[in-house]
Amino acid sequence: MHERLKVAYRNELASARAEEARGDCQLAFTHLERAHILSQRFALAHTATxxxxxxxxxxLSDGREVRGQITRALAALVFSRIWVPVGNxxxxxxxxxxPMTVPADLAEVLS
Known part of the structure; x- marks a missing residue:
């Protein structure tokens, strides 16, 4: 992960932690989604996200999210270097x- 990407990824994680600490779990998820987009090509960071x-x-006791994240974490370990749906x-x-549209600011970091 190049330095600019690493900084952007870590900033999104820090923002997610801050929002969760404030009790805004939806905004925390938004930052984690952005961190996910940035980390998709890097197996360990992708899995950590x-x-x-x-x-x-x-x-949040969200069973759907829990089940979905368990399978996605396992898949991230295996598929990150092979294929990822860009922007997901x-x-x-x-x-x-x-695949989903990558926000413009993240696309710039990823380029």
């Missing part, structure tokens, strides 16, 4: 296989 989503799903936000509410 799914594990953070899993933890947040557990905090990683939430259990979207298809794990669907």
């Amino acid at each position: 799914h594990l953070r989503m899993l933890r947040l799903g557990l905090r 936000t990683g939430r259990a509410t979207v298809s794990a296989l669907a």
Whole structure:
């Protein structure tokens, strides 16, 4: 992961932690989704992002999110270097296989 990407990824994770601490779990998920987009090509960071989503799903007692994140975390370990659906936000509410539009600011970091 190049330095600019690493900084952006870590900033999204820090923002997610801050929002969760404030009690805004939906905004925390938004930052985790952005971290997911940034980390998709890097197996360990990608998996770590799914594990953070899993933890947040557990905090919210969201069974669908928990189940979805367990399978996505396992898949991230295996498929990150082979194929990922570019721009996918990683939430259990979207298809794990669907490519999505990458936000412009993240696309710039990824280029």
